[in-house]
Amino acid sequence: MKNILVPVDFSAFSFNAARKAVFIAEKTNAEVHLLHVVNAPSDWNSISLQAQQEFPEVEARVVEAEMKMEKLLNDAIFERSKVKTYVQGGTIYEVITEFARHRKMDLITIGAHGADETKELFVGSTTQRVIRMATCPVLSVKKNSELKSVDRILFLSDFEEDISNAIETIIQLAEIMAASVELLYINTPANFTDTETAEARMSKYIPKASKVKFQSFIYNDFDKDKGMLAFMKRNKPDLITMITHARKGKPAYLLSMTDTIVFHADIPVLSMVLRKP
Structure with missing residues (x-):
């Protein structure tokens, strides 16, 4: 992890x-890139300066954001970190995901509202759209969530498709954090799997020779989302990791499981797009 x-x-x-990005950067010697996006015409960053001058209110917000960025950069949390700042204009979630893709970011760390922090629906938020469109892992964190240490990483999956790349990422993260990994399978009546089959699926992804300690759990519930939240409340992991499938083009009102967990979980959630090994 470099960026x-x-x-x-x-x-x-x-x-x-x-703050969470700095915590991770200090352990990986990564560079932190702070990006503010001013809501502007989608082609803002490619049009001429003369064309930009036709939008004086946008130009004013850009200048104001650059001043705020300079002030933020002087905050004590960045004293020991390598940090760069950027201010760009355009459609916010599109600029974020394109910036990450074009500049080959290894991780996006983004703030997320929780169920008790906003009266607005989570559907259609910037965070949700970034999770759906990003090509790199996205770490969603709440305003008051802590990440001073990561001792236990929980990974949720049905373990039916090839998730080798996701497991490899989690192992690398666990090694960096000196954490253990807990694999979780949620069993529901609608998609019931016998214990022996579920355990076999999970054991397939536990490396035989690894410094990382693995545990596997099967949790029964009538609903997968509720089961995940109930298990999380009972076992209290430090970080939740899960795969989010590409949902670009699908209606925003169709909530994915990742959307639900990010919205309700009190701890950071790392979502990863499934890549073919």
């Missing part, structure tokens, strides 16, 4: 996301 992107809107949510 971590933090979208910044100068709220407590994005500031906490920056």
Whole structure:
């Protein structure tokens, strides 16, 4: 992990996301990239300066954001980190995901609202869209969530498809954090799997020779989302990791399991797009 992107809107949510990015960067010697996006025409970054001058209100917000960024950069949390700042214009979630893709970011750390932190629906939020569109892992963190240490990483999957790349990422993260990994399979009546089959699926992804300690769990519930939240509340992991499938083009009102967990979980959630090995 060499480059971590933090979208910044100068709220407590994005500031906490920056703190988490710094925590990870200090352990991986990564560079932190702070990006503020001013809501502007989608082609803002490619049009001429003369064309930009036709939008004086956008130009004013850009200048204001650059001043705020300079002030933020002087905060004590960045004293020991390598940090770069950027201010760009355009459609916010599109600029974030394109910036991450074009500059080959290894991780996006982004602030997320929780069920008790906003009256607005989570559906259609910037965080949700970034999770759906990003080509690199996305770490979603709440305003008050802590990440001072990571001792236990929980990974949720049905273990039916080839998740080798995701497991490899989790192992690398666990080695960096000196954490153990817990594999979780949620069993529901609608998609019931016998214990022996579920255990065999999980054991397939536990490396025979690894410094990382693995445990596997099967949790029964009528609903997969509720089962995940109930298990999380009972076992209290430090970090949740899960795969999010590409949902670009699908209606925003169709909530994925990742959306639900990010919205309700009190701890950081790392979502990864499934890549073919």
